[in-house]
Amino acid sequence: MLDKKNNHLKIALLGNPNSGKSSLFNSLTGLKQKTGNYAGVTVDRLEGETTFFINNESHPIKVIDLPGAYSLFPKSSDEEIACKTLLDKKEEIDVVVIVLDATSLKRNLLLATQIIDLKIKTVLVLNMIDEANSQGIIIDILGLQNTLGIDVVCLNSRKQEGFDNLKKAILNARISSSVFYNISTFNTEFISYKEFIISHIYSKKTESDIENSDKVYRFNIINYLIAKFVKTPAQLSLKAITSKIDAVTTHRVYGYLILIFILFLVFQFIFFISETPMNWIESVFLGLGDIISTQLPKGALNDLVVNGIIAGISGVVMFVPQIAFLFLFIGLLEDTGYMARASFIMDRVMRPFGLNGKSVIPLISGTACAVPSIMATRSISNTKERLITIFILPLISCSARLPVYTLLIAVMYPKSTFLGFFNSQGLVLLFLYLLGFVAILLTAFVLKRIVKTTESSFFIMELPVYRWPQGKNIGILVYSKVIIFIKEAGKIILAISIILWFLSSHGINKEYQELEMKQQKLSSSYQTLAIKKENKQIETQKLEQSFIGHLGHFIEPVIKPLGFDWKIGISLITSFAAREVFVGTMATIYQSEDSEKSEGIKQKLLNEKDETGKPKYNSAVCWSLLLFYAFAMQCMSTMAVVKRETKSWKWVFAQLLFMSVLAYVSAFGAYQILS
Amino acid sequence: MKTLSLAKLKKGQKAVIKSFTNKTLSSKLIEMGCLPGETFVITKIAPLGSPIAIFIAGYELSLRKDEADSVLIELIL
Numbered sequence A: 001m002l003d004k005k006n007n008h009l010k011i012a013l014l015g016n017p018n019s020g021k022s023s024l025f026n027s028l029t030g031l032k033q034k035t036g037n038y039a040g041v042t043v044d045r046l047e048g049e050t051t052f053f054i055n056n057e058s059h060p061i062k063v064i065d066l067p068g069a070y071s072l073f074p075k076s077s078d079e080e081i082a083c084k085t086l087l088d089k090k091e092e093i094d095v096v097v098i099v100l101d102a103t104s105l106k107r108n109l110l111l112a113t114q115i116i117d118l119k120i121k122t123v124l125v126l127n128m129i130d131e132a133n134s135q136g137i138i139i140d141i142l143g144l145q146n147t148l149g150i151d152v153v154c155l156n157s158r159k160q161e162g163f164d165n166l167k168k169a170i171l172n173a174r175i176s177s178s179v180f181y182n183i184s185t186f187n188t189e190f191i192s193y194k195e196f197i198i199s200h201i202y203s204k205k206t207e208s209d210i211e212n213s214d215k216v217y218r219f220n221i222i223n224y225l226i227a228k229f230v231k232t233p234a235q236l237s238l239k240a241i242t243s244k245i246d247a248v249t250t251h252r253v254y255g256y257l258i259l260i261f262i263l264f265l266v267f268q269f270i271f272f273i274s275e276t277p278m279n280w281i282e283s284v285f286l287g288l289g290d291i292i293s294t295q296l297p298k299g300a301l302n303d304l305v306v307n308g309i310i311a312g313i314s315g316v317v318m319f320v321p322q323i324a325f326l327f328l329f330i331g332l333l334e335d336t337g338y339m340a341r342a343s344f345i346m347d348r349v350m351r352p353f354g355l356n357g358k359s360v361i362p363l364i365s366g367t368a369c370a371v372p373s374i375m376a377t378r379s380i381s382n383t384k385e386r387l388i389t390i391f392i393l394p395l396i397s398c399s400a401r402l403p404v405y406t407l408l409i410a411v412m413y414p415k416s417t418f419l420g421f422f423n424s425q426g427l428v429l430l431f432l433y434l435l436g437f438v439a440i441l442l443t444a445f446v447l448k449r450i451v452k453t454t455e456s457s458f459f460i461m462e463l464p465v466y467r468w469p470q471g472k473n474i475g476i477l478v479y480s481k482v483i484i485f486i487k488e489a490g491k492i493i494l495a496i497s498i499i500l501w502f503l504s505s506h507g508i509n510k511e512y513q514e515l516e517m518k519q520q521k522l523s524s525s526y527q528t529l530a531i532k533k534e535n536k537q538i539e540t541q542k543l544e545q546s547f548i549g550h551l552g553h554f555i556e557p558v559i560k561p562l563g564f565d566w567k568i569g570i571s572l573i574t575s576f577a578a579r580e581v582f583v584g585t586m587a588t589i590y591q592s593e594d595s596e597k598s599e600g601i602k603q604k605l606l607n608e609k610d611e612t613g614k615p616k617y618n619s620a621v622c623w624s625l626l627l628f629y630a631f632a633m634q635c636m637s638t639m640a641v642v643k644r645e646t647k648s649w650k651w652v653f654a655q656l657l658f659m660s661v662l663a664y665v666s667a668f669g670a671y672q673i674l675s
Numbered sequence B: 001m002k003t004l005s006l007a008k009l010k011k012g013q014k015a016v017i018k019s020f021t022n023k024t025l026s027s028k029l030i031e032m033g034c035l036p037g038e039t040f041v042i043t044k045i046a047p048l049g050s051p052i053a054i055f056i057a058g059y060e061l062s063l064r065k066d067e068a069d070s071v072l073i074e075l076i077l
Helices: A021-029 A077-087 A102-117 A129-134 A141-148 A163-171 A193-203 A208-229 A240-249 A254-273 A275-295 A300-317 A320-336 A338-353 A357-365 A370-379 A383-395 A401-412 A424-450 A471-505 A510-524 A529-545 A547-562 A566-574 A581-589 A598-607 A619-631 A636-646 A649-674 B023-031
Strands: A009-015 A033-037 A044-054 A057-065 A095-101 A122-127 A151-155 B003-005 B014-020 B039-045 B052-056 B059-063 B071-076
Touching: A009 A021, A009 A077, A009 A102, A009 A163, A021 A033, A021 A044, A021 A057, A021 A095, A021 A122, A021 A471, A033 A471, A044 A163, A077 A193, A095 A102, A095 A163, A102 A122, A102 A129, A102 A141, A102 A193, A102 A208, A102 B059, A122 A129, A122 A163, A141 A151, A141 A208, A151 A163, A208 B023, A240 A254, A240 A338, A240 B039, A254 A275, A254 A320, A254 A338, A254 A357, A275 A300, A275 A320, A300 A471, A320 A338, A320 A357, A320 A370, A320 A471, A338 A357, A338 A424, A357 A370, A357 A383, A370 A383, A370 A471, A370 A636, A383 A424, A383 A636, A383 A649, A401 A424, A401 A581, A401 A598, A401 A619, A424 A619, A471 A547, A471 A566, A471 A636, A510 A529, A529 A547, A529 A581, A547 A566, A547 A649, A566 A581, A581 A598, A619 A649, A636 A649, B014 B023
Parallel strands: A009 A057, A009 A095, A095 A122, A122 A151
Antiparallel strands: A033 A044, A044 A057, B003 B071, B014 B039, B014 B071, B039 B052, B052 B059
């Protein structure tokens, strides 16, 4: 949280969702904003700084962007946080800026009159005034201003018009002397409206009758205000252009085709196009590692910096292209208004599973990677639906599983065999993908009945009119998501990857020390093929003698019923960093010639024999491993991002436990049945 | 005129809100501008029959069919 200094003016932006509040926040603060936490909830806290220059004087301003709300009687966790923060004395909010969508003034004025009755310094902003005017809605600003008793400023935050007036109004903000709903005449318990609202929010005593009478009373006054100060065309109807686009986007055939096309595009970007920048990042960090390893003196520090820290940071930054692309799409879909339509046509499909219409985008991008997808669940405003989506996401077959699947399927079916018309390797892969989808639907279906929230699941929401997306809003969204990931999830990922690196490249016993000495001797001699081969053998022996090597032996009794030996055990532990590490570790263990390609390691696995001399990697072991990797968490980055998004370790461990049990039981079942 | 539930309406039909049968839903609907006496038009019905969208108080609002069922209305011919 920002420190409150006496010379700062602290303003809070409040308004209905879709009122253009976030646009205004972005215009005011630009990149000088940061995302923080509200205690105990998953809602992000947005704060920023700016300076107003008025009459050659500079005024430092702190801005807090409160979550969207329709009234001071909270119906969602977003609204509850908005109200609580507004009323929190410790926040020391000086001025409330209420942002209203001028095209639907009536609904927006409800919250405005409630804020005025709180007796806080307030400024009212009529946003999208040009849009209202073009619809024939003409507002008598002065008349409205006099009746409300506060400054009313017209703004077009999309075109950056009206900002000077807004700044002046904020600096001269005042408390209105008008009272709309005099609480003491209705309920003698309370002497002020603020007291009434605080009691409603914190002790939840208010009956819906009292709440409704407050709102109906206000709407009567609002109707009067609108009749007096607003000229509305006799026949107000939905904007023609929105109507026309909706005829296609919510059509029973074209609507779904368009959604499928958009999902396909998102998938393409996250799965394939992100690969190129990810390769760049990898080579930049490899190059950086090379430079540093030659510059620093050889030894433990060199090893830590190059193989521990730089490799770890590289693993964090690697996610940036996928996060950026996904939020570019989400920003576009939200800013244009399409997201609400996707939600509209998908609600009936997703609802039986306790999911939201908006869950569909994270679920599809989850087939590429769970990490950005879990961050993308933030657009789901219902807490329960959001938590369920986060919980099931890592079960979808992501791209990191592909190298594991490919290797094991190739070991199972070394030559392409055909089952009638189908290639058996392809069928297994398809089966694993379908298994992921069945698993998420079943899990969601069960969770829907288990997860309890006080929040009711409404679908009572606005379908905003279509608008052109704003580059600035989307740019700031992408930027802030990348920063959040690097700062908050990144540190956890870095920490775990350094621990894993340490455990796999260090050992305390005598054998390990001897191996290290031997390797050092080798490195000074001329690198012939024989020496290289010997070096590789030492690498393998070192891994076996490292902490992780011993851990692999240690867990063998636990994984034996799954058909796994200590070698697989080592790979299970190292691939906790990311699933694809499995292939690399197996290559090291089996001293594959070509550790990068799965062809070499495939042959090694095919040649591996068990105690009785039969092939070790039979279909029972392969299926057991496949199912294990289909269901097990095996991804520290996912866990880090779940922690960041749910703001609690409770969900992380619940998810880890659930997935581990599911993986263990299915691998056990497969091995016992097939062997 | 007899009252019927909002969920029974077809696309394009115009009606006026009369009352609500569910208190929790009514307080949410009221703050969204769905007041008794307010007129509205059904603008769309999602392909699978739910949700429904109505144009009311100058904007478009969507709600699920079972939520719409709690709103009693009177048709305007």
